[in-house]
Amino acid sequence: MVCVDLQGKILWENKLSSGGSMGQPLVGENDSIYTAGTSSVQETRLNGNNTWTFSVYSGSKGAKTPLLGGGLDNLLYLPLSNGLYGVNLSGRYIWMLSPWDTSNSHATKQKTTYEFLACTADKQTFYIVYGEKKGGYRLAAIDKQGKFLWTYWLGDITQADLITGEDGEIFATVTFKKSNSSNRSGSQSTGGSKKTGTILKGKIYSFTREKNTGPEWEYLIKESSELSVAVQYKSKTLYLTGGNSLYAINSDDGSLIWEEPLYELASPPAADPQTERIYAGGSEGDLYAVNQAGRMVWDRTLDSSIERAPLVGPDGFLYVFTEKGSLYKIYDNYK
Secondary structure, eight states: OEEEOTTSOEEEEOOOTTOSOOOOOEEOTTSEEEEEOSSEEEEEETTSOEEEEEEOOTTOOOOSSOOOEEEETTEEEEEETTEEEEEOTTSOEEEEEOOSSGGGTTOSSOOOOOEEEEEEEOSSEEEEEEEETTTEEEEEEEETTSOEEEEEEEESEEEEEEEEOTTSEEEEEEEEOOOSSOOOOSSSOSSOOOOTTSOOOEEEEEEESSOOSSOSEEEEEOOSSOBOOOEEETTTEEEEEETTEEEEEETTTOOEEEEEEOTTBOSOOEEETTTTEEEEEBTTSEEEEEETTSOEEEEEEOSSOOOSOOEEOTTSOEEEEOTTSOEEEEOOOOO
């Protein structure tokens, strides 16, 4: 993990004390940074000093890219194959939810084949997509006491991303496994399956925390490549990328607002409320700026592929990371 100031100077670098892969950092309200390893959580202060590490025995592994949820309401959620760990912001164990599958609650040996694709959390609930490669995946909602609220069957998917909405919604984007037979998700699918011999692509779903009767809405996106994580803009619009298109979707009812094709699109989008533009990167190094009407305003070519979402900084600048390891600071002054 590298900390860079707004002038591009590296302030410090840090590694996990437990070694191994590091997941996406979470920045807490107490000015601490929390990162997950394959079986651990570490707190780092903003000056780069490590303060505590919570570790589970090495035989309990999590996702290939470690996942961590929370950072708010004094609770962190660490999903591992043997169960979900609740840890407070002092690094102390609070509870463990095990097993993941309630049908195995009386088994002497728990499954260790669970895989985790995505997770997120708000102040009340932790959400996770988990399952087995051969058995399909489900979305689960778990409260901060470690109790299941509901689960929803997603089916045979290869990718998933989750975000919490500004009005308490949960938005899930999933990409389905290519198949010659029907793929069905949930119990109330509307347009979620195709006839035998076709391929189901991807979907975006909207759920609410309280209801366990399935999604509020779902929208099918016919793209052969993976869908990106969605970003919400002013509570009304969701933006996501899939294939070579940027999509704008109404977050209230799931209807398509517009679709804008972009050359060799590769990154998730970012939305800037000040410029009222959406930014995304391509595999040829192109950075795109698109307006609220779905029209490209400008593009700029950087030194290599842009596969991570641009960051809209609090100072009004864009920060863009390329696969060559370059970090760009860019100002959108186009009128």
